[in-house]
Amino acid sequence: MNLTKPVVGVVCDVIKYGANGFHGAGEKYINALAHGSNAIPILIPAQPAGEDLESLEKHFNSDFFKQLDGIFLPGSPSNVQPSHYSNEASATPESHDAQRDGSSLPLIKLAIENGIPLLAACRGMQELNVALGGELYQCLHQHEQFIEHREDKHGTRDEQYQTAHQVTLAEDGLFASLLNATSHNVNSLHGQGIKTLGQGLVAEAYAPDGLVEAIRYQGDKSQDEHSFAVGVQWHPEWKFNQDKLSTALFGAFGDAVHKRYLQKHMEK
């Protein structure tokens, strides 16, 4: 296939529609990748077998994924199964998507090991943290030190995605340099959050209650700088072109995937 633009793989959720499972990703993520990163988004079905799905491993092996120019992990109402990061019982056993965990966690490791640019939002950021050995709080609202990070379920969609709190950006971090500022207002639609950081990750932004709101893979400082691997707890894809940081974030991811695409084509 002779593609004229870089291709970004988007990890799918398995969404139950009645008794049937459908693999999908939110439209706003696809739009932001196509227009904000100038890439071709392709949806990656969840890999482990579901009720109707034989394993796709023989079609999507690691060589296939290494051809991608970027990987994007979208948000989702489902929660990462806590067995991936702790011995605690699940506080939300009805809200898991084992198939998504089964594809996102190995794909993140593959992206990190092979320098494939990666961007992750909300559940995606939590997965990036868990894939690298970090832990999550299962219910932030059960810890009194935290402000309310969940959306108003009765609000309109616009109300749910409007800015909810400020984040403080790490001095000398990527975000502060993208924005040329040390704080920004973000939306907030999550019940879980980072408890301990995974290996090689650094915090890029904090909520007013101290919760880590953005992370970047820095790897081992003694090695070369790692290619773009960033996660945010908020939703930059929402009306991305109306927000300076969201536009800059999808733009920076786009630059990283275009760089990989050009390198691959120069090697041919």
Ligand SMILES: N[C@@H](CCC(=O)NCCCC(=O)O)C(=O)O
């Ligand atoms: N379930 C997790 C992650 C929250 C999240 O990703 N929400 C996204 C909602 C739908 C969307 O906008 O794609 C948690 O609650 O922390």
